[in-house]
Amino acid sequence: MKYAPLFLLLLFSLTSCYENTRDCTDFQVGTFIWEQESGGKLLKTEFTRTKDLQIERFENKVDTSRIEWINDCEWRVIPIDPKSNAESRAYLFKILTTSKDSYTFEFKQSGRDQIYKGTAVKQ
Template identity: 35%
Template structure:
């Protein structure tokens, strides 16, 4: 009896450890997207339009532009055209209308912890 229970539990663990979230990143290389972000206690919504080589961000009544360099199908670096600051993005999961990503500074500062954040973008078009 105990052997059957252990076998069942181990079988379930093996089955669930094989689960990998969907990552169809090609669908999100270009297009128009919206995302939510927080400044202080305020939740806001931004929008960006990503083409083959550039991304234009619209947030807080501002427009910002960045170049895009794809590292592979699911990772890219956005480099702000004005400040030249680079942000590394990694798509970690996709659905039929959104993708979840993690992002961090592209260049690690040896004096600071590299803070990784997570967000979700929703495809508009």
């Protein structure tokens, strides 16, 4: 039993080296690019976010949404002028990890179970 404290210290030091970095406040505002592959095609979304608004550009379409921050790493994107009932649902976002100029996130549409993941790069 005299080695138990040493073992716990070693275990703690090893696991703390692999802790995810989440400096979320660095990514609350700015212009970002998110690229994803779908059907063999690379899709690119550019969005500019302030503390209160997000303007998204995708395939020559521009959408503006309201932002509601839940905490430093989680927020809701709520469409301002949806064209249909399906477009009126909010999206819930959560930053999982951050690096110097990008963040990995997950999101889902409100009321839906499927979770999507991506990485956004700050411009």
